[in-house]
Amino acid sequence: MKRALISVSDKDGILDFARGLSKEGIEILSTGGTAKLLREGGLTVKDVSEVTGFPECLDGRVKTLHPKVHGGILAKRGDEDHQKTLKDLEIDAIDLVVINLYPFKETIAKEAVSLEEAIENIDIGGPTMLRSAAKNFEDVTVVTDRRDYDRVLKEIQKRGDTSLVTRYELALKVFRETAYYDGLIAEHLGKNMKKHLEEHIGKGNTEKGMAAGETDQGDEADSTHKADKAYPEDFAFPEKLTLPYEKVMDLRYGENPHQKAAFYREAGNVPGSLVHAEQLQGKALSFNNLNDTQGALELLKEFEKPTAVAVKHTNPCGVASNETIEKAFEKCYAADPKSIFGGIVALNREVDESTAREMEEIFLEVVVAPGFSREALEVFKTKKNLRILQLPDILQRERGMDIKKVSGGLLVQDKDRDLISDSKIVTEKAPGDEEMKDLEFAYKVAKHVKSNGVVIAKDQQTLAIGPGQTSRIWALDNAIRNVEHDLAGSVLASDAFFPFDDCVMKAKEQGISAIIQPGGSLKDEDSIQCCDRYGISMVFTGMRHFKH
Missing domain, CATH: 3.40.140.20 (AICAR transformylase, duplication domain)
Known part of the structure; x- marks a missing residue:
């Protein structure tokens, strides 16, 4: 190992690592703030611009995107044609690449981050060099995690290079890191597209921003721009879905002791x-x-x-x-x-x-x-x-998607955030004020009971819950069978419609006075007539809440 390229945003530990490399006779190439830090630490550093013969430009957006950098990384050491090309083009091989990326995750975690700030923290050269080095792992060592500095340095000190196993593991880590990084960018820009572009429009940046089919009508168009029509409401269901998560911790085991498990954190501030x-x-x-x-x-x-x-x-x-x-x-x-x-x-x-x-x-x-x-x-x-x-923000509702894994794929849906679509009393008898409060209370609980599910409640307290049955009457039977409360005057909530009037008859036997359910069955009228016969009030919500 003769040459290393080092350019890091997170500079923790990099000076000691670079000193160790220098002691092993490894030449260090670097850029910008990293080069400055290493020089101040007493190390001899060659600027990448000396290698490329081209200065950093565009406020540092272009530094390493050059054949003399990527040729030195990507050339196969055992390929005679590659080695001849390096010699002909006067490109020196780069054996070690040490890069960590612009802090995009930390940037978007800030409150009210602007589009400009987010964009400027998207790293271009870093991921490109990382991927180049990872692709050529047979000959090049790539480090993107400072926790690997010690391991890599010890191998170099011992053998003059790293092992193939180490290079393979580090390359795999790079591809996972860059995939995560790109996923963060796509997720943030997708979720915040409307907000960011409205912010841009507010600053007068509309010249190149008109959506397809939209007509520029001057200043008035800018002030009344309907972003909800010009741009998708959100990108919750993109054609290509990449979900950026990072591990919080390994767990002792999964649902059962023979299953391995880990806990992962969603990207961004939730x-x-x-x-x-x-x-x-x-x-x-x-x-x-x-x-x-x-x-x-x-x-x-x-x-x-x-x-x-x-x-x-x-x-x-x-x-x-x-x-x-x-x-x-x-x-x-x-x-x-x-x-x-x-x-x-x-x-x-x-x-x-x-x-x-x-x-x-x-x-x-x-x-x-x-x-x-x-x-x-x-x-x-x-x-x-x-x-x-x-959990201080315990009542804060999370935006985003509800995801379930199936064999070979994912099921993705909006989170079930609503409760009632079109509340309607469908019986001759209307529920009283207190009954109505209990009906809404019970329906909130029923929404979170595994289907088929029923909830019996009174005075803002559940009295019986029947979850997860293949028949609705069985769910009600189970709820009543295990109850230790007097159910007279209580209310009943169901997560989905009654297919028959048997649940109403069972409710009457227990003295239940009011029922809330979505409605929508072909036999709704049977349940309504049964309620009228027994003096039970019934409310339709127009919104089902299956939970599987």
Whole structure:
């Protein structure tokens, strides 16, 4: 190994690494700020512009895009024609490429980042050199992660070069890094296309920005420009989908001990999401802990009043709203004191000492809330294994896509953010004001119950939940079979329409007074007439909420 090209944005550790290379007699080429740092550190550095015979230009946009750089990287050392070409063109081989990229991820994480700032932090030369070096891994070592500096330097000191295995691993890391980097760019520009271009239009940058089929009508057109017609509303479903995620941590195992698992973070700033939760105490989070906690958070985000949600195996087993978080949790627990055992609890208010003392009496896996009082945390210290997660923006709703993996592909859809499309009372009897509040409460919960699902509630508290059945009447049967509450005067919510009137008859037997469901069955009239016969009110929402 004779020559190294070093150009990094993240300069942590690079001076010590370069010093080690220099001691091994390796010539160092560099650019801009990196070259300045290395020289100030006492190293001899040759500017890339000396090699190319061409100065950096366009505010540094063009530095390394030159045959004397890429020829030196891409030439095969064992190919006689390649070596003759290098000699004829007076190109020296480059054996080591050390590059990390412009901080695009950190840039777009800033609040209200402009299009110009985002664009200027898109690296061009860096990914090009990285990919060139990775392509020629048989002869060239490429480093893009500072955590690899020590490993690479030790191999060079020991053998004068790196091993083929090391070069292959580092090349693979490069292709993953550049794919992630490009994915970040595509994701950010796609999600923010409308915002960025409207911002550009506001600055008068419309000369080259008219969309196909749009007519330039002067200043008036600029001020009344309808970006929602000129540009796609979003790029949620592009022709080519690249999802940039980075690993947060390895997990002990997956859903079962024989399955391996890891937790990955979505790119960008996603407030209110599980990846931003701070673990204050307890054992490491498992795959099932995270999956169940996500289900609890999604349901909790439906409520603004103080609310407690208990979840077991991704299904809610107790939900309650009240004027205080302590009372909300009391009612949440009382909804189903058996199923909550070993479950997840999510709350949308700070947990105080009295609420913590009530939780202390129960075996729980995870408690997540926007905050915990100092006294509450002292109480939880007696339960060392209990995982306590603090998520300040717990009610912040996440934009983006809902993704499910299938064999050989992905299913991608909008997140189910709405609740009711066209509320309509379809029976002779109308629900009272309190019944209407309970119907909406129950329907919010039903939206997050695995289909076919039903929820029975009263006074902003679930009394019975029937999830995940292949028949709706079976879901209702199961809910009622396990209930320990008097259901007289309660309300019933269903995530999808009633195909028959059997659920209404079952509701009548239990004294249920009102029902909410989407409607839309061919036999809706049978259920309506049955409700009228028994004096039950029924509301159609016009919006189904299957959850599979």
